[in-house]
Amino acid sequence: MEREFTRRELGKELAKAVLQVGTPPALVLAVGPRIFPQVKERIEKLLPFLKGHEEPAHHLPPPLQEYEAAKHRYGFGVNTQVCIGCGRCVRACKLENHVPLEGFAYRTWVERYFVTEERRVYADSPTGGLESFPAKEEMPELKGASIKRSFFVPKLCNQCDNSPCTQVCPVGATFKTVDGIVLVDRSRCVGCGYCIQTCPYAARFKHPALHVADKCTWCYHRITRRLRPACVEACPRHARIFGDLSDPQSDIRNFLRQEDIYVLKEEMGTYPRCFYTGYRLGVT
Amino acid sequence: MTKTLSLGLKTMRSTEHIILAFKIILVLLLTLLAMRTVTVPVPYGEFHVFQERTIQSWLNEVPLEYVGAKSCKASACHRDQIDLLSSSRHKDISCESCHAVAVGGIEEKPVDCMICHTRLGARPENFPQITKSEHYPNQRCAKCHDPHAPIPMMTHPMPVARKGRQACLICHLKPAGEMQELTVPGVSSEFEYLFRPPKKEFEHGGERDCISCHTLSPSLAELATMVHGKDVSYCPRCHRAGGFAQGDFR
Numbered sequence: 001m002e003r004e005f006t007r008r009e010l011g012k013e014l015a016k017a018v019l020q021v022g023t024p025p026a027l028v029l030a031v032g033p034r035i036f037p038q039v040k041e042r043i044e045k046l047l048p049f050l051k052g053h054e055e056p057a058h059h060l061p062p063p064l065q066e067y068e069a070a071k072h073r074y075g076f077g078v079n080t081q082v083c084i085g086c087g088r089c090v091r092a093c094k095l096e097n098h099v100p101l102e103g104f105a106y107r108t109w110v111e112r113y114f115v116t117e118e119r120r121v122y123a124d125s126p127t128g129g130l131e132s133f134p135a136k137e138e139m140p141e142l143k144g145a146s147i148k149r150s151f152f153v154p155k156l157c158n159q160c161d162n163s164p165c166t167q168v169c170p171v172g173a174t175f176k177t178v179d180g181i182v183l184v185d186r187s188r189c190v191g192c193g194y195c196i197q198t199c200p201y202a203a204r205f206k207h208p209a210l211h212v213a214d215k216c217t218w219c220y221h222r223i224t225r226r227l228r229p230a231c232v233e234a235c236p237r238h239a240r241i242f243g244d245l246s247d248p249q250s251d252i253r254n255f256l257r258q259e260d261i262y263v264l265k266e267e268m269g270t271y272p273r274c275f276y277t278g279y280r281l282g283v284t
Numbered sequence: 285m286t287k288t289l290s291l292g293l294k295t296m297r298s299t300e301h302i303i304l305a306f307k308i309i310l311v312l313l314l315t316l317l318a319m320r321t322v323t324v325p326v327p328y329g330e331f332h333v334f335q336e337r338t339i340q341s342w343l344n345e346v347p348l349e350y351v352g353a354k355s356c357k358a359s360a361c362h363r364d365q366i367d368l369l370s371s372s373r374h375k376d377i378s379c380e381s382c383h384a385v386a387v388g389g390i391e392e393k394p395v396d397c398m399i400c401h402t403r404l405g406a407r408p409e410n411f412p413q414i415t416k417s418e419h420y421p422n423q424r425c426a427k428c429h430d431p432h433a434p435i436p437m438m439t440h441p442m443p444v445a446r447k448g449r450q451a452c453l454i455c456h457l458k459p460a461g462e463m464q465e466l467t468v469p470g471v472s473s474e475f476e477y478l479f480r481p482p483k484k485e486f487e488h489g490g491e492r493d494c495i496s497c498h499t500l501s502p503s504l505a506e507l508a509t510m511v512h513g514k515d516v517s518y519c520p521r522c523h524r525a526g527g528f529a530q531g532d533f534r
Contacts, residue, residue, distance in 0.1 A: 067343055084407045086400040088381045096349045112406050132399045133406070135415075150406035175335050185338040221346035230350045236377040236400065237411075 013190075067224050069178035074218060077241035077255040078154050080278035084237055085110050085152035087129035092234035094130070096219060103208045104128070107216040108156035108231050113283065116145045121282030123153075151279045154239060156231070157182065157203040157216035158264065158272030165195035165204060165215075174213065180273060181220050186212050200268045218242065245273075353378040368432040382431065397425040 093108045094101050110129030114122045122141055126134065129152075163182050166174050173188035174195055189212040196204040196213060207214040219229035223242070227233075232242045243252030252275075259277035265284055276283065356379045357366055369375055382395045403413040425431070 069339075082408060084400055084411055085404065088395075088399075092350060092380070114406075132402065133404055135402060135404055147405065152406050172335075175338075177339060183335075183338055183342065185334055188334055188338075217342070220342045222348060222350075224343050225348075227348070227352060233350050233352050233378050234381045236374075236381050238376065 071246065072179040073245045074159070074180055074223060074273065075243060075245040075252040075256070076156070076159070076218060076274040077243075077252050077259070078156075078274065078276045079239045079241070079255075079259070080151055080153050080276060080280075080283070082237045082278075083110065083152040083154055083239040085112060085129055085133050086236065087127075087132050088234040088236060089154060089231035089240060090128050090130045092230040093216070096222075096230035097217075099214070100208050101130070105205045105208050105214070106130075107203075107205075107214065108154065111153045111155060113151055113153055113279070114139075114142060114145075114147050115149045115279075115281055116142075117148045118145075119148075119281070120145070129154075149279065149281075153276075153279075153283055154231075155201065155203070155264075156274065157218070158201055158270065158274040159218060161271035161273065162269060164198045164200065164268075164270060168194045168198045170194065177220075181217055181223075182215065183217055183220065184213050184215060186210060189213050200265050200270060201272075350380050353380070356380075365432050368430070372433040374432065374434060394431070397429075397431065 087110055090106060090109055091101075093099070093106070097107055099105055099107060106128040109125055111123045111125045112129075112133055114124075116122075122139055124133075124139055133152075159180055159182055161180070163176060166176055166182060169189075170192060171188055171190055173185045173190070174182060175185075176182050191206060191211050191213065193206065193213070196206065199215075204213055204215045206212070219227075219231075222229055228242050229240075232240045241251050241255045243250030243255075245252060247253065255277075256275060259275075261275045261277055262280050263272045263275060265272075356362060362379075398416060401413055403415045407413055
C-alpha cells in the first residue's frame with residue numbers, strides 16, 4: 001500500500017519535473033494534460049494564472065504597457081513605533097493576492113515582540129496578526145517575567161539586492177526584475193522548497209492551493225500601475241511606507257531622510273530593500 | 285606497383301572520408317540550427333522567455349482588488365461619509381481598511397472597532413485603547429462613537445463622539461423607561477437629573493448645538509450650576525440685555 005502510494009507520487013513528481021524543466025511552457029499547456037493525465041488537475045489549476053483573468057475592473061488604472069522597469073528602484077519602510085498590530089495589512093495582502101485566509105500562509109505578517117527586564121526577547125504571532133492579537137499572551141516563557149517593552153513588527157519580503165532565494169532555485173523559476181522585485185514563475189516552479197529553506201527572513205511559503213513557492217512581491221501588479229501595495233493602502237497608522245527610491249520626493253526617500261534606519265539580519269549580507277525604524281532590540 | 289597503387293587508393297579514400305565527414309557534420313549542424321529556430325523561443329529583453337512572460341502577466345493580467353482611498357474620495361458615491369471623514373481623526377485611514385475590498389465585492393460587515401482599539405500592552409501608549417469589559421460591555425461602539433468622525437475624548441463623563449445636538453440627546457433625552465440601560469460610572473444620584481428629558485423651558489435652544497451653551501469639559505458641579513441657572517453669567521450668551529420675549533435671542 002505504502003509502496004504503491006510512493007510510486008504514484010514519485011511518478012507525479014517525475015512527470016512534473018519533465019514537463020516543467022525540459023519543455024517550453026506553451027507545450028506544457030498544450031500537450032501536458034494529454035500525455036500525463038495525472039498532472040492534468042494541477043495544470044488546470046495553474047491556467048488562470050498563466051492566461052490571466054477575463055474581466056479587468058473598469059474604474060482602475062489601465063495596465064501600463066510602456067512600463068519601464070529600469071527607471072524605478074523600489075523601497076519599503078516599516079515603522080515599528082506606530083504599528084498597533086491590527087492586522088489589516090495581513091488581511092489586505094491575502095485578499096489582494098488570493099492567498100487563502102485560512103491556513104498558515106502569509107506573504108506579510110505581524111509579530112509581537114516582548115523584551116523582558118533581563119533583555120531577553122520573545123516573539124509570538126498566533127495568526128500572523130490576521131485577527132489581531134489576544135490580549136493575554138500565552139507564552140510559557142513569559143510567565144513570571146517582567147516585561148519591559150512590547151511592540152509589533154510587521155514582516156514581509158525584503159526584496160534583497162543579493163537575494164539567496166534566486167540563487168538556489170534549481171529550475172530558475174524565481175528571479176529578480178530590473179526594478180528589484182523578486183518574482184516566482186508559478187508554471188515553472190516545481191515546489192522543491194529550496195528557496196523556502198534558504199530565505200533568512202522566512203518570507204517564502206508553499207501556496208496552499210497551488211503547491212508552488214509563493215512570496216510577497218510588494219504587489220508588483222499594483223506598483224507598476226503607480227498604486228501603493230495593498231498592505232500600505234490598508235494600514236491605518238502609516239506604519240508601512242512604500243515608494244520609489246529613485247524619486248527624491250517619494251515617501252520612502254522622506255522616510256529614509258528622517259528616521260533612524262536599520263535592516264533585518266544585516267550580517268547575512270543580503271542587502272535588503274526593506275528598511276525598519278523604531279524599536280530594534282532583538283528584532284530579526 | 286601494387287604498393288603505390290594501394291597507397292594512392294588509400295590516400296584517395298581518406299580524403300573522401302574526410303569530405304564525407306565534413307558533409308555529415310554540416311548537414312547535422314544545419315538540421316540542428318533549423319530545429320533550434322523552431323523549438324527555442326526567441327528571448328526578448330534581458331530575461332529568459334518565461335521570466336519575461338511572468339513579468340508581463342504581473343503587468344497586464346494579475347487582477348487588482350484594493351482600489352485605494354483616492355478612488356473612493358474622487359467619486360461622488362459616498363460624499364456624506366467622506367465629508368465627515370475628511371476632518372476627523374480617521375481621515376488618513378483608507379476606506380478599505382475597515383470596509384470590504386471594493387473590487388472583489390465581498391459582502392461583509394465593517395470591521396470590528398475592537399480589532400484596533402482593544403487594549404494591548406504592545407500598542408503605543410498614546411493610541412486610544414479600551415478594555416471592552418470595563419467600557420460599557422453591553423453597548424455597541426456606534427451608539428456613542430461615529431467611526432467616520434471620532435472626536436477626541438473630552439473630560440465629559442461620557443465621550444461624545446457624534447456631532448451636533450443629536451450627540452447629546454442620545455443620552456440626555458432618554459425616555460424614563462430606557463434609563464435603566466445606561467450605566468454611567470461615577471455619576472451619583474445627585475446628578476441623576478441630567479439623564480431626564482430636558483424641561484420645556486430648556487428646549488428654547490431650538491436647533492442650536494447644546495455645546496454652544498454647555499461646555500463639553502465642565503466639571504459635574506459646574507454643569508449643575510449652569511443648568512440650575514444659579515450663575516447668571518451664562519444668560520447673555522443667548523439673551524440680549526433687557527429682552528426676554530419669545531424669540532428675542534441673539
